Amino acid sequence: MSTASFLNDNFLLQSTLAEELYHEYAKQLPIIDYHSHLPPETIAADQNFENITQLWLAGDHYKWRAQRVLGIEEYFITGKASDKEKFQKWAACVPYTLRNPLYHWTHMELKNPFGFDGLLSGENADEVYDFTGSQLKSAACKPRSLLTHFNVEMVGTTDDPLSDLNEHKKIAADNFHIKVLPSFRPDKVFNISHGDVYRAYIRALAEISNVEISDLDSLLQALQQRIDYFHANGCRISDHGLSYMPIMVFSPTELNKTFQEVMNGIDTQASDDQDAFTGYILSELCKMYHAKGWVQQFHLGALRNNNTRKLSELGPDTGYDSIGDFQQGTRLSAFFNFLEGSDKLAKTVLYNLNPADNECFAAMTGNFQSEGIIGKIQFGSGWWFLDQLQGMTNQMNSLSNIGLISCFIGMLTDSRSFLSYSRHEYFRRLLCNLFAEDIKRGLLPNDIKWTGKIIKDICYYNAKNYFLL
Missing domain, CATH: 1.10.2020.10 (uronate isomerase, domain 2, chain A)
Known part of the structure; x- marks a missing residue:
């Protein structure tokens, strides 16, 4: 049986207006995939699957x-x-x-x-x-040919601070016409309660940064070295996967003592220590991002590794994560306000995993915008369990009602697959249909040229300007 009966050129486009908006304004635009999990080593090697x-x-x-x-x-x-x-x-x-x-x-x-x-x-x-x-x-x-086929202009990979970025260097040296840029993902730096695994990670960080890490100051020096190194190799974006933003009440002196104890083999199981440590280190990292002019991303709301038996058998990231019901608003406000107080709040993209929090996230972005920057704080596209028809539609409706969808930086793949660029097509079709339905209902003027311009901005130009590409 053929898919032509439903997966045709006008799939998801429920009117001639939607068809015109998609085919004339959205379809042919390049893709800026500013957050993905594509393996840079696969792009560098460029071997057939x-x-x-x-x-x-x-x-x-x-x-x-x-x-x-x-x-x-x-x-x-x-x-x-x-x-x-x-x-x-x-x-x-x-x-x-x-x-x-x-x-x-x-x-x-x-x-x-x-x-x-x-x-x-x-x-x-x-x-x-x-x-x-x-x-x-x-x-x-081949990987590079697939990226070219899907009209990709930029790929942002996700990279640990320990990465030597050699694959990115090779891709750049090959003069590949698509930008493949690293993104700084320091999640493992926060895991002070992970015992020997954490100590081994910090020792590896000390080695690659050539900084002897003995206290919090030297830990931050090592992280600054890695940020400098990433920046020199094209990185302009950081990313963080957290259940919720950390607490902003901490004593650096007490945290320094706890960190030194952990590095000396005395484990901490206190959740307050973990939370306060994450808050301090993350806020210091965010100041470094601001100084570099980077964009920072926060993926919030996941409840990870729910099935501990399967975790022990298969490891993390094998399909046993879920949507968490954490309280988000108060901590988001406190974290951003802390950085805003010293004018150190960088451009920020917030991704929400619990649809019940869509309005909370959309409203929070409006509290910390800045003069001269369009959409400095972004409510990012539907993420993970929400990057589907209803989830993306709900996110765009919340953003439209509480913020300005005209300033939205649009879709990303957040995927490990070179075939996932269909998600950009999916998003663009939904976006065009959303605007067309409002025009049909008399909620928007029937100004196809101006509406088409807004759609082009959301699909491509807003991201291009936001990330300075």
């Missing part, structure tokens, strides 16, 4: 979670089954994902770039595996 499983299923915990709901054995998900067997199992699951975003994404990603116009199922799994496999042998399906 062995098969569709390696390109599409490896590391994709969205698909893993769906398979577990359907009772598929772990052997065929993250286990030792062959790549073909894993694909066959996933294909058999796809018809049961109706109304889940995976159903749309799966068929969009098979249609573009592979040109497969059918509906994936267990019955045609072998055919699709071979059909995509033959294409993956060509130069057109």
Whole structure:
């Protein structure tokens, strides 16, 4: 069966107005993917993928979670089954994902770039595996060619402070026409309660920064060295994954004592120590970002590693995270106000994972904008569990009602897959349909030229100007 009946050129576009806005103003714009988890080593090596499983299923915990709901054995998900067997199992699951975003994404990603116009199922799994496999042998399906195919202008990877960034250096030396820039993700620096794992990390940080770390001052010196190094290699963005913003009540003297005790082998299990330590170190890092003119990102609201038995078997980031119901507003306000008080608040993108907090996040951004900067504090696009039709629509409606969607920097992939650029197409179609429906209902003037200009800004130009690309 063909997907043409629903996944056609006007998919998600529910009026001629929406069609005009998408095809004339949004469709052809380049993509600025300012936050992704694409592996820079894969872009640097630019080798063909062995098969569709390696390109599409490896590391994709969205698909893993769906398979577990359907009772598929772990052997065929993250286990030792062959790549073909894993694909066959996933294909058999796809018809049961109706109304889940995976159903749309799966068929969009098979249609573009592979040109497969059918509906994936267990019955045609072998055919699709071979059909995509033959294409993956060509130069057109190498990592850099795929980025070019999707009209990507910039990719922001996610990189630990310990990274030597050698892959980014190689990509730059190759004069690849797409910017592949590192992003600074220092989450492991905060984990003072992680015992030997934390001590080993700090020792590695000391080695790569060539700074002997003996106290908080020297820890911050080492982090400044890494920020300087990242900046010299094109980094202009930081990122942080937190359940909620840390507390801003702390004593640096007491935290210094706690840090030294931890480094001497005396573990702390106190959540207050962890929270205060994160608050102090993160606020100091944010001052460094401001001095460099970076953009800082905060991904908030995840409740991670819910299934401890599976965590011990499979490790983190394997599909056992969830939406948390944390209180966000008070801590967001206190953290931003602390930095604003000394005029050290950098451009900031906030991502919310709990849809109940959309209005809270949208309202918070308005408290800390600045003269001369359009949309300095951004309410970022729907993230993780919310980067789907309803989640993205809700985020855009909250932003429209409480902030200015005209200043929005738009979509990002936040993905490890080179096929996930269909999400930008998905977002653009939803955006155009959203504006078109308001025009049809008489809520906006029927000014296609001006509305089209706003859509172009959201899809491309706002991000280009925001990140100074």
